[in-house]
Amino acid sequence: MFKVEDFQNYGKEQFETVVASATNVQNGLSAIASAYGDYTKKSYEDTKFFVEKLSGVKSFDKAFEAQTDYAKNAYETFVAESQKITGLYSDLAKQMLKPVEALVAKFAPTPAQ
Template sequence: MIAGFEELQKFHKDNSELMAESFSAMSKGMQAISSELSSYSKKSFDEGSAAVEAVLAAGTLDKAFEAQTAFAKSSYEGMVTEMTKLGDLYADMAKEASKPFTGAFAKSGTGK
């Protein structure tokens, strides 16, 4: 009876440690994602402000249209790049958060 209780305590302790490691990895990943989003938001706002100034400073309608088109193109390219970067950050976070469990499954013989 006591041996079963001690095994249960060890099981609970081991799983608690795995969860703590996983949550730590997720926390670090979310911090990296938040930092990246903050940087991108600031950059995007600054570029948008500069584009508005360029459109307003354009002397002709053609130049204003060119400035707007250039901004739209660079904005789209920047967004695609940023989404790729964020996708990589999310994937890395998931890998790091699952590492403790992957190792535990491998040790227990249940992971294939």
């Protein structure tokens, strides 16, 4: 027999799942935005340091050396930060799929033993 309490409990369970999922998504997006902000700040500071260093050089060799060091450091920072941000996106995707996995597991047939 159909009970109103069962229907209410099911609705409450689904609502709590949606709220938890939304909170996880919000936290993931916040972490991603923070990582982008940190990378932007570091990139700006590195560029500022490079320009200051470049303005003080007196020879072409030193300018070329400063530019090479800057390019190397910029590339290494870009790769490291890209990997970090990619990991954050991956974690966010996993968090977003957890409710779907739970729903699929709930309706998936159990294997016969």
